[in-house]
Amino acid sequence: MAAPARKKPWFAPGDGADHLTALPLELRAQIVASLPFRQIVQLSALSRLWRHIHHHAPVVKLRLYEFVYLEDYVFGTDRSLPGVVDEGAILGLRLALGRRARDGSAFRVDTLALDYSVADPRMPRHAERLIAPRSASPSPSDLPPAVRRLDVDGEYHLAPAIAGPGAAALRRLHLDKVSLGEWPRLPSLRSLALLSVTVEAPFTPAAWCPLLEHLAVSFSTVEQARVDIRLPLLKSLDMEDVDVRPHDDSFEPFGQVTIDAPELEELVLTCTSGGTAEYRSFTLRAPRLRYLGYHNQFAGRVDVDVGRPGSVRAGSISFESNEEIACPEMKLCRMQMMRMLEGLLPELSPEDVADAARPHLTLDKYSVESFDSGKMIPEEKLTCDLSALMTTLKV
Numbered sequence: 001m002a003a004p005a006r007k008k009p010w011f012a013p014g015d016g017a018d019h020l021t022a023l024p025l026e027l028r029a030q031i032v033a034s035l036p037f038r039q040i041v042q043l044s045a046l047s048r049l050w051r052h053i054h055h056h057a058p059v060v061k062l063r064l065y066e067f068v069y070l071e072d073y074v075f076g077t078d079r080s081l082p083g084v085v086d087e088g089a090i091l092g093l094r095l096a097l098g099r100r101a102r103d104g105s106a107f108r109v110d111t112l113a114l115d116y117s118v119a120d121p122r123m124p125r126h127a128e129r130l131i132a133p134r135s136a137s138p139s140p141s142d143l144p145p146a147v148r149r150l151d152v153d154g155e156y157h158l159a160p161a162i163a164g165p166g167a168a169a170l171r172r173l174h175l176d177k178v179s180l181g182e183w184p185r186l187p188s189l190r191s192l193a194l195l196s197v198t199v200e201a202p203f204t205p206a207a208w209c210p211l212l213e214h215l216a217v218s219f220s221t222v223e224q225a226r227v228d229i230r231l232p233l234l235k236s237l238d239m240e241d242v243d244v245r246p247h248d249d250s251f252e253p254f255g256q257v258t259i260d261a262p263e264l265e266e267l268v269l270t271c272t273s274g275g276t277a278e279y280r281s282f283t284l285r286a287p288r289l290r291y292l293g294y295h296n297q298f299a300g301r302v303d304v305d306v307g308r309p310g311s312v313r314a315g316s317i318s319f320e321s322n323e324e325i326a327c328p329e330m331k332l333c334r335m336q337m338m339r340m341l342e343g344l345l346p347e348l349s350p351e352d353v354a355d356a357a358r359p360h361l362t363l364d365k366y367s368v369e370s371f372d373s374g375k376m377i378p379e380e381k382l383t384c385d386l387s388a389l390m391t392t393l394k395v
Contacts, residue, residue, distance in 0.1 A: 021049050029056035029107060034059045034073040038089075041096050054096060061113045062093070064123050072199060092128050111149040111172075153177055162186070183208040194220050203227045203244075207315040217242050226256040234261040238268045254280035255298065261286050271296035278328075284343070291315045292386060294340070298328050302336055304343025312344050314387045322368065322379035330363075330380050337384055344386075345393070 032040050032053060036126065040054040067086045100106050149172040150162065162170070162184035172191040179198045189209040197220040205212055211230050216238040223244045229237065244255025250340065257279050259267070264286040270293065271277040282299035287307025292315040305313055317340060319333035341353050348356065362383050365375040 006380075012243070021047065023359040025053075025056060026107070029053060029058065033057045033059040036063050037096075038063070038066065038093060041093070044382060052103070052106075054127065055100045055103045058107060058110040059113070060097075060109055060111070061115070063115045064090070064126055064391045065115065085122050085126075108148070111151065113151040113154050148172065150174070152178070177189060187211065188215065192216070194218070196220060204230075206230045216240075221245075222255065224255065226258065228258050230258070230260040234264050237261070237264060238266075240268070240270050241272060241277070243277065254278060257282075258279045258283045258298070259286065262288065264289055268293040269295070269297045287311065292317070292344075294318070298321055298333060298336060302339045302343070304340050305346075306344055312386060313390050316383055316386055317341075318381060318383040320381045322377055330382060333382055337382065341389075342383065356393060357384055357389055360385045360392070 002073060005011070013024045020031075023031075032043060035043075035057075037054065037057070037060045040057050043053050044051050067090050068084070135256075141157050148170065150170060151174040153176045162173075167186055169188050169190060170186050173186065173189060174193045175195070175197055177196045179200060181200045183201050183205075186209045189212055191214040192205070192209060192212055193216045195218050199220065199222045202227070203222050203223075203224055205215065205230075210231070211233055213233050213235045215229070215231075215234060215236070218238070218240040220241075222246070223246065225241075227244050244257060246255070258281075260283075262285075265288055267284070267286065267289060268291075270278075272295075277297050279297070279299040281301040281303070282297070284305045285305050287305075289306045291314050294315070294317045296319055298319070317337050319330065319337070321328070321330045321333065338350070338354060338357075341357055342348075343351055345353050345356070362385075364381045364383070365382075366379055368379045369375070370377050
């Protein structure tokens with residue numbers, strides 16, 4: 001019996017030409033924008049057509065930890081700083097950024113992402129110089145005028161000050177794992193995301209970014225007695241696991257949350273960390289609100305005003321309770337739910353609201369594994385389906 005014929009390997013057809021280099025400059029710049037800026041600079045050595053590619057990448061990613069070598073060894077007289085910083089390579093990066101800033105044909109920088117360890121005292125000095133390539137004597141975090149987005153990962157240390165000509169034009173800011181002792185003045189900011197941030201300054205965003213349209217705060221702590229969000233252009237607000245409490249009151253998380261946003265369309269407030277976020281009061285004024293997602297946020301006093309009855313067309317309100325997590329009794333959660341529904345349906349009496357909501361309320365009882373003992377413990381979840389409720393009422 002003859003052996004089966006072996007298949008010939010398949011090769012993609014090609015003419016040997018460099019099709020990537022043949023692409024327009026703007027498209028090539030978009031392709032390489034996902035690389036760290038240091039690697040984009042290295043691409044400039046490929047050929048004449050790639051010579052200034054780092055002047056045109058819309059995203060500039062600066063990763064200072066890549067310039068630390070021999071991290072397993074400790075150097076210095078105090079024997080406390082691991083590794084050696086490649087000062088020459090960082091200087092070369094600064095020079096490349098400086099040439100780009102002086103190049104009149106360079107593309108605008110849409111995103112500047114700076115990643116370094118604030119715990120290493122050698123890094124902030126370099127970070128400040130890199131982020132201010134136009135200044136002869138750079139001040140902390142002076143942004144170039146062309147920057148529209150800034151991402152900062154602070155490794156749980158104090159956030160750098162944001163100033164300079166770029167601060168006035170910045171549109172998007174993402175802060176991750178930082179402490180905020182003072183808010184920057186960002187008059188053009190449209191989108192702000194805070195992740196694992198400790199806010200020590202008063203939380204009044206209208207004072208420092210009055211044009212904000214999108215705000216997301218996740219797994220963060222506001223060390224103030226109140227959160228006061230009064231933004232005339234805000235369209236979406238997402239608060240997930242946000243603890244509001246004065247700094248000197250670690251056992252009473254009863255802060256006050258006020259949201260007054262005439263253009264707000266989507267609001268999501270949720271607690272997912274195995275408990276219930278508790279506030280002294282929750283006040284909402286949002287006449288254009290269309291979606292409300294409210295999960296495990298208990299407040300001693302609730303005041304909801306969404307303008308026209310039935311303006312909220314979708315979403316849900318829910319509370320979870322078991323014997324292990326810190327949360328109010330389910331009857332108190334039900335009372336808050338009814339108060340919120342009365343605010344959503346102000347034309348109905350409390351009795352009529354209760355009657356209308358009853359078919360759309362579900363109380364699920366089930367068991368979950370205990371964090372401490374590993375045993376199964378009972379848990380309850382009360383949910384009101386706002387989408388179904390509003391559809392039934394046809395308001």
